[in-house]
Amino acid sequence: MKTDTTTGAAISFDNVGKAFPKKGGGSVMALDDISLSVEPGTITGIIGRSGAGKSTLLRMVNGLEKPTSGKVTVAGRDVGAATGAGLREIRREVGMIFQHFNLLASRTVYENVALPLEISGTPSREIRKRVDDLVARVGLEDFRNRYPAELSGGQKQRVGVARALATQPKVLLSDEATSALDPETTQTVLELLADINRDLGLTILLITHEMAVVRDIASHVAVIEDGKIVEDGSTYDIFTDPRHPTTKSFLSGVTGVTLPQFIARDLTETRPKGPSREVMRITFVGDNATDPLLAKMSTELGLQVNILAGAVEEIGPRPFGNLLISVEADRAEEARNFLEHNQQRTEVLGYVG
Structure with a gap:
């Protein structure tokens, strides 16, 4: 051509x-x-x-x-x-x-x-x-x-x-x-x-x-x-x-990235006083996309992880997944460091009391 x-x-x-x-x-x-x-x-x-x-x-x-x-x-x-x-x-x-x-x-x-x-x-x-x-x-x-x-x-x-x-x-x-x-x-x-x-x-x-x-x-x-x-x-x-x-808005209808309404209703941008949990999105990509990283993180760090929504699928021949989770706000940075050390992307969405 x-x-x-x-x-x-x-x-x-x-x-x-x-x-x-x-x-x-x-x-x-x-x-x-x-x-x-x-x-x-x-x-x-x-x-x-x-x-x-x-x-x-x-x-x-x-x-x-x-x-x-x-x-x-x-x-x-x-x-x-x-x-x-x-x-x-x-x-x-x-x-x-x-x-x-x-x-x-x-x-x-x-x-x-x-x-x-x-x-x-x-x-x-x-x-x-x-x-x-x-x-x-x-x-x-x-x-x-x-x-x-x-x-x-x-x-x-x-x-x-x-x-x-x-x-x-x-x-x-x-x-x-x-x-x-x-x-x-x-x-x-x-x-x-x-x-x-x-x-x-x-x-x-x-x-x-x-x-x-x-x-x-x-x-x-x-x-x-x-x-x-x-x-x-x-x-x-x-x-x-x-x-x-705009791209994020289009993607909210696919790949399990939409927050359940009962969580979205109570989500705040700033961390509230008292006990709270950080809500984050994890994008699983690359060679570790299908690894049981959350189970490994829970075991190694002793963290309680609440899975809110998610899906794992393929784009072309390559797997990727999106998970929405919440963890104790006091230890959220520790969780993010663990995930990013394993080549996964994280994004803080907000906090719930």
Whole structure:
């Protein structure tokens, strides 16, 4: 794949801004000084709340939106500056999967997948071969002559994936592709995207508001808030050591990091007078992520540890866990020193009486 000669990125956003005009004059900034590189062959997730600017960012990759400032490049070519045949060529290299499928009701599965090839003037014999291959890849051979109304949501999205691959793109964009699906179907679509990424070496850029989707499929993640990238990096690093409050908020719904309500109600930032317990989060990472460190700490230090919440899971091939615990406040520093000596991260959340 031809990549950007300065960054080596399949997709790059260089100081990108986007302003939309407001009724009555003036403008509103949808994106503000965005800089981000998406490396070839990776799956990168853009996560943000509704209105954060993630859809606008995605639409710049295929030229549906043009930046007000800065530059967006795909395979080394400036998308915002491209017009006519140049823009059409870029769009052939960028496939798109939509949240609500966008299938034509009057066309069969086969005909929906074939549509981009018909538009681009591909010969009929080549269309047949490519569509047959794609329908088989997404597991819909038995449904090739069915219409969208006869398909489940997951099957419709598989048609959408096949159609997005029809022009043999270098980049695949996913616009909330699983948000209209149930959890089980979501997992099968994510597995399909992971297979495509692995088998075809396709670069995938997906936007979502679900951190679990990022956890399950993305190697890299960027968090967008109010039109700005507030945090980005490898998925493992972001999950195990989030820095920005928005990232921490997204993570609170996964990986067992939410405090039980009866603890959160009584939590104080400062240590109260009298007997109290310190509440801390432990992030278990690295080679010791699955070791029984709490049991070892209790035995060696004689500490009573109260486990409040937690989970151990995997990000890619690497295990990590989050535990919320409380220990006697008088000995909390001793506990933290023990854990950090064993390469685990700790964070003081507050105190309870």
